[in-house]
Amino acid sequence: MSAQIGTRKKDLLTLFDHSTEHIREILRLAAELKAKRCSNQYSKLLDNKTGVLIFEKPSLRTRISFETAIHELGGHVINLASEAVGIGTRESIEDVARNLERIVHLIVYRTFGHNKIESMARSSAIPVINALTDTHHPCQALAFGLTVAEARGDVRQNVLFAGDGNNVCNSIMVICAKLGHNFTFAGPKGYEPNGEIVKRCREIAAQNGGEINITNDLYKAAANAEVIYTDVWTSMGQEEQAQERKAIFADYQVNSALMAAASKDVLVSHCLPALRGEEITSEALDSKNSVAFEEAENRLHVQKAVIVQQFS
Numbered sequence: 001m002s003a004q005i006g007t008r009k010k011d012l013l014t015l016f017d018h019s020t021e022h023i024r025e026i027l028r029l030a031a032e033l034k035a036k037r038c039s040n041q042y043s044k045l046l047d048n049k050t051g052v053l054i055f056e057k058p059s060l061r062t063r064i065s066f067e068t069a070i071h072e073l074g075g076h077v078i079n080l081a082s083e084a085v086g087i088g089t090r091e092s093i094e095d096v097a098r099n100l101e102r103i104v105h106l107i108v109y110r111t112f113g114h115n116k117i118e119s120m121a122r123s124s125a126i127p128v129i130n131a132l133t134d135t136h137h138p139c140q141a142l143a144f145g146l147t148v149a150e151a152r153g154d155v156r157q158n159v160l161f162a163g164d165g166n167n168v169c170n171s172i173m174v175i176c177a178k179l180g181h182n183f184t185f186a187g188p189k190g191y192e193p194n195g196e197i198v199k200r201c202r203e204i205a206a207q208n209g210g211e212i213n214i215t216n217d218l219y220k221a222a223a224n225a226e227v228i229y230t231d232v233w234t235s236m237g238q239e240e241q242a243q244e245r246k247a248i249f250a251d252y253q254v255n256s257a258l259m260a261a262a263s264k265d266v267l268v269s270h271c272l273p274a275l276r277g278e279e280i281t282s283e284a285l286d287s288k289n290s291v292a293f294e295e296a297e298n299r300l301h302v303q304k305a306v307i308v309q310q311f312s
């Protein structure tokens with residue numbers, strides 16, 4: 001029998017799978033948990049429960065925020081060294097999942113192909129949370145949603161994502177579509193977000209009163225931007241392309257000039273880690289408009305809310 005007895009399994013693989021109402025509820029709960037941190041009613045929710053973290057890529061924020069969230073909820077964390085487990089080499093991903101579900105209560109998984117986390121989720125009876133795949137980073141997007149709500153309330157924003165149409169871009173686009181924010185991607189030709197994901201986001205955005213725009217003209221897109229977001233130009237796993245990408249993306253830097261071209265008091269954020277001087281200048285990242293470090297903290301609160309929803 002699996003370790004997850006009598007509860008409904010709610011994976012978090014992508015925000016596509018979650019309704020606007022559910023996402024709003026996660027954000028509401030995250031704000032509540034943030035306010036009540038360390039003295040809240042959920043503090044022992046994970047008593048006698050264990051979460052496993054499996055990371056096949058480097059991490060600071062995601063690992064430390066999940067560990068802290070599970071610890072503050074009274075649970076125990078096991079960090080599995082992915083090379084020691086040998087997912088897909090020593091043992092199939094399906095068999096790893098079928099073993100873990102017998103012993104622990106939660107899997108937090110950072111991997112490459114999104115199909116790997118789908119296999120993990122399909123093969124286990126316990127909840128699986130996406131800690132980043134090559135296609136989606138839903139926890140980052142939830143932290144972004146909370147950060148924007150804290151700064152701007154429940155007001156539709158014009159969100160500009162500058163740079164690479166990568167996993168973070170995808171997830172920011174999905175949450176914008178779900179929450180009814182207008183989303184514009186501006187990046188070099190050939191590096192736009194995946195067309196199928198854009199199409200799905202456009203359908204969702206239309207239901208929520210928002211728009212999804214894709215352009216290669218950064219400064220035109222900045223004209224009415226109220227929030228500017230960026231991420232590194234070279235994602236984990238693309239290191240051999242770094243020099244080539246630096247040249248291709250050079251005109252898409254978030255800096256003071258771009259901020260001056262945007263709406264007054266534009267917010268600036270970044271999922272971090274940042275390569276200062278490449279996709280964002282220190283002047284922008286350290287400016288009074290920057291909410292990147294608030295968003296980093298909010299990773300803790302939104303992930304705690306996701307876990308609380310699963311186990312309460």
Ligand code: CP
Nearest residue numbers: 059060061062271272
């Ligand atoms: N933003 C983010 O996921 O950070 P880490 O890679 O450090 O976890």
